[in-house]
Amino acid sequence: MTAPLHEAHPSGPGPGLPNTQQGMRRRNLARVMHTVSAEGPLSRAAVAARIGLTRAAVSTLVDELIRAGLLEELGPERPGRVGRPGSALAVSGRGPAGIGAEIGVDHLAVYAVDLRGAVRARAVRQGTNRGRPPQPVLAELTALVEQVVARAEREGLRPTGLAVAVPGLVARDARTVVRAPNLDWHDLDLGPLLPTGLPLTVDNEANFGSLAELWLGENTPRDFLHVSAEIGIGGAVVVDGRLLRGTRGFAGELGHVPVRPEGPRCACGGRGCLEQYAGEEAVLRAAGLTPGEDHVELLAERAAQGDRDVRRALRGAGTALGIALTGAVNLLDPETVVLGGALVALAPWLLPSLERELARRTAGPPCAVAVSRLGSEGPLLGAAHSVVRAVLDDPATVSVAGQA
Amino acid sequence: MTAPLHEAHPSGPGPGLPNTQQGMRRRNLARVMHTVSAEGPLSRAAVAARIGLTRAAVSTLVDELIRAGLLEELGPERPGRVGRPGSALAVSGRGPAGIGAEIGVDHLAVYAVDLRGAVRARAVRQGTNRGRPPQPVLAELTALVEQVVARAEREGLRPTGLAVAVPGLVARDARTVVRAPNLDWHDLDLGPLLPTGLPLTVDNEANFGSLAELWLGENTPRDFLHVSAEIGIGGAVVVDGRLLRGTRGFAGELGHVPVRPEGPRCACGGRGCLEQYAGEEAVLRAAGLTPGEDHVELLAERAAQGDRDVRRALRGAGTALGIALTGAVNLLDPETVVLGGALVALAPWLLPSLERELARRTAGPPCAVAVSRLGSEGPLLGAAHSVVRAVLDDPATVSVAGQA
Known part of the structure; x- marks a missing residue:
């Protein structure tokens, strides 16, 4: 691909040229995704102007993102503009999706959110989890996740990760619930108990709630x-x-x-x-x-x-x-x-x-x-959006997977 | 000067090439200073190896830093090495200095610290400041600063800034004491009351104490x-x-x-x-x-x-x-x-x-x-070192001034 002229957030010196070019390509893919996500629909020329790359460089990046199902073309822009009519780009509503789940003391809930931020599927089970051993609770949650994943896939979405909000302290490994006193869970690695096949991130519900506030408030x-x-x-x-x-x-x-x-x-x-x-x-x-x-x-x-x-x-x-x-x-x-x-x-x-x-x-x-x-939906939205934002922040991981 | 091959902490895209080269030069000067400060004495070759620049590029930077009085050559390295014997570089003990001051409830104190971190001059006045109007207290502090500056200059040092620790809340302008209840000072801009001719930074004593802990602990x-x-x-x-x-x-x-x-x-x-x-x-x-x-x-x-x-x-x-x-x-x-x-x-x-x-x-x-x-010296050391670190972080400001 064409090397960009400017580079907004370069990392440190890579061990060699291939690595550096690879890193630059990934960062530029992210810049295109974030720009279209925040300001779209936009033409390729508008994206190029906003991120300071050549139109040719942007077109290469956009083509890759379209092939991977992360962007889509909405059809030709309204006429009356100078030059070849461009096609407006939008973040895909049928690409990757984030699955957010919440283990509440009195409920379980799972949302699927698409790259546009829309909730596309949900499943909720009311009923207390207090004092129940983790295994049956997490088996129920796994079943709810599978339901939501299946529904999302029927809508053409590809779930790329699962983020789970818990009412307790989570270790920095983002998997182990160290202490959730109101569930009476301790030192519990949720990984093996949530065999959904999706990459897993666990965090405290207030943390996900604050991220939702930051991203969506x-x-x-x-x-x-x-x-x-x-x-x-x-x-x-x-x-x-x-x-x-x-x-x-x-x-x-x-x-x-x-x-x-x-x-x-x-x-x-x-x-x-x-x-x-x-x-x-x-x-x-x-x-x-x-x-x-x-x-x-x-x-x-x-x-x-x-x-x-x-x-x-x-x-x-x-x-x-x-x-x-x-x-x-x-x-x-x-x-x-x-x-x-x-x-x-x-x-x-x-x-x-x-x-x-x-x-x-x-x-x-x-x-x-x-x-x-956002009210009580905050943690669930924060969890689902954390998966979506990971895709926007590094679309290459998904686009490579999507092309494989 | 020779453009470096690698760049560890580049900033965002500058408005033009001259700016970018200028920024790179400043960052590279800082990398040389920090490397010699942390690990010196070091030869030019050793500095070049540590920061991943060519020896030629490092020599240009080092020459500039020596001319500005920030580095000095300690004389030829011990023999027995291959190649032309290099001269070991050290941070100058006669270059820029930081002046730190503390307004305590029961004392005033001023230190001069050189680029090596050594306290080179000090002045302390015991006696309560509680309930005194700010003007006479700050006039006394100004006199103490002038004493310490004069002594530092006699030792060949060039004070480049004054940092003052106060027992109270300081606004983000780093000059205004919003509230120092134990002095009974409120909403007071220290700038006009400390006419020392040195660039002024005011901060809370605990903030400077914590920085001293971080840098010197x-x-x-x-x-x-x-x-x-x-x-x-x-x-x-x-x-x-x-x-x-x-x-x-x-x-x-x-x-x-x-x-x-x-x-x-x-x-x-x-x-x-x-x-x-x-x-x-x-x-x-x-x-x-x-x-x-x-x-x-x-x-x-x-x-x-x-x-x-x-x-x-x-x-x-x-x-x-x-x-x-x-x-x-x-x-x-x-x-x-x-x-x-x-x-x-x-x-x-x-x-x-x-x-x-x-x-x-x-x-x-x-x-x-x-x-x-560090005990009770923490805030004073943190204040003086904050000035010194500003020089290490951007030697160009001082070296340009030094060359003028």
């Missing part, structure tokens, strides 16, 4: 703290557009920040952790309700009806969140705190006390608190 | 949380070898993390902040002592003598630090917590309760806690 800043909840409280720290992972992969554990150090004992071994005040069980208990399914819906419904106990319980949770977030905001100085997951539905009753606490404990203007528009 | 990991104390408690977060600054430049504010949310009122507006338990005043009060000068020395002395009240007060401070650090470690998952500043002298009596609290509140192996070997 509206005006999401590049420095924010993401707080979500299902049964536990999850957190994720995004700095300069990148997820902060920590040494062991455990960064963002907001649920076990001490709120009242002499408070009630927590399963983590500590006392007075945030989850003891703002976790779902604590809130239900404080509201005088007994845990069942759809607790969040129940709490939101009762709060909307004006139930005083529920409102008081949610106020208390907001206060505890405000105290824990004061510490986090002091440490990280993010632009925004984004509430996601189950907190979205409860935000009207949590936010006033949360914001009051944050304001009175921080000097100067307090950090802004925003409510995610 | 022994086996400092690339992910750590730095905690220091003078009167207040300072913190700094280093992620992947880079200081986390936050949106406004305020990241690392550990002193106002809530420890006991219903605890004593703090000057920041909050309640039960860490400083209310582990700040110097709080510890002195808890020990039944009255604030005076050299409090840290006094506390350490009394604790060493077995004073029960002092030991109990330091145990309490360690517990509060452990609670605040539990939250921070949960959020950041650092490899190590490094205690610096005044905490170094008090570590023997703080550490047991701090580590116990951290261990019992975190599941799994607790985060390691290390004690800085």
Whole structure:
């Protein structure tokens, strides 16, 4: 292929010329994909202008991406332009797809998302996973993944990877669940238990939720703290557009920040952790309700009806969140705190006390608190999109596979 | 000059060829300086081998750096080698120097550090700055800087910049002290008040302390949380070898993390902040002592003598630090917590309760806690070295100035 004239993100010196050219080709394929994905439909000439390559170089790259099923031509552009009419390029809606899965405490869910970001197939099973051994849960999840993969394939999609969101700490190998207290799972490699044939990535649900916020949210800043909840409280720290992972992969554990150090004992071994005040069980208990399914819906419904106990319980949770977030905001100085997951539905009753606490404990203007528009779908969308973004970031891996 | 064959860290595409060559030359000058600084004395051939440039290219760069006074030749290498005997290169001990200054609550200090990292001149003035208006304090500091600059110049050094550590929050302009509660300074641009003629950078003392740890510490990991104390408690977060600054430049504010949310009122507006338990005043009060000068020395002395009240007060401070650090470690998952500043002298009596609290509140192996070997000099060394590192990172700015 023609060597590009400019090179935006070259890597270090390769061991030899073939390697360097190969690397440059891969990066240029990625630049074409990202440009069409962000701004398409675009003509080849427009792509060339945007990324600063010659039209000939871009055509070679585009042809390869079309052959691999990653781009498609929408037909001739509208007339009235000078020169040979070009064909507008768009990201393919029938190429590779990302499979995202979520192991919730009370549900399993699987989505297939295409390169355009559309959800093309989904499967959900309600029912608690708490206290169940991992094997049957993961066998069910495998079956759901297979259903979604089959449906996606019927639509002409090619699933290229599986990303699984779990409510717990995941090791940096992106496979091992080190600790998921609300499932009671420990040191569990999910790989052998999810024999789907797809490359597997496992991550904490709050991490995937924060990535969804970053990729799909509206005006999401590049420095924010993401707080979500299902049964536990999850957190994720995004700095300069990148997820902060920590040494062991455990960064963002907001649920076990001490709120009242002499408070009630927590399963983590500590006392007075945030989850003891703002976790779902604590809130239900404080509201005088007994845990069942759809607790969040129940709490939101009762709060909307004006139930005083529920409102008081949610106020208390907001206060505890405000105290824990004061510490986090002091440490990280993010632009925004984004509430996601189950907190979205409860935000009207949590936010006033949360914001009051944050304001009175921080000097100067307090950090802004925003409510995610993705809601409880965040982690699942983040998981599926992480697979899709891996394809956009290095289309060569898929295009080679697609041509083989 | 000869264009290098390889390029390790190229920037993005420049607007034209001259710019690109200029940028490459600057980066190559930096690579030579860093290589000699880290591994010198080295021959030209050894430098060329290490950075993957031709000997001719390296010689051109080295000649420029020698002319600018950044490198010097130590004389011919030991014989017995094949080929023309080379002259070993070392970083100059008479070239540019960094001036670091510290505005402490109870002292002012200024150091000059040469490119080799040696402290070559210093001036210190003891005496409280608390409650004094900024103008006379900064006039005194200006005079100390001028003394140190004059002494450095007498030794053949050329000070190229001034970096000032302050016990407070500094805006991202690296000049404005937004809030230094223990000095009672607010929204103060230090630029006009420090008319030294040197380019000025102002930063929080804990930030400079953490950079000193990163650059000068022994086996400092690339992910750590730095905690220091003078009167207040300072913190700094280093992620992947880079200081986390936050949106406004305020990241690392550990002193106002809530420890006991219903605890004593703090000057920041909050309640039960860490400083209310582990700040110097709080510890002195808890020990039944009255604030005076050299409090840290006094506390350490009394604790060493077995004073029960002092030991109990330091145990309490360690517990509060452990609670605040539990939250921070949960959020950041650092490899190590490094205690610096005044905490170094008090570590023997703080550490047991701090580590116990951290261990019992975190599941799994607790985060390691290390004690800085730099002690209270950390911020001052970090400030001076930040100027020196700016020269190593872009020698062209200095060498052009040096040649003018």
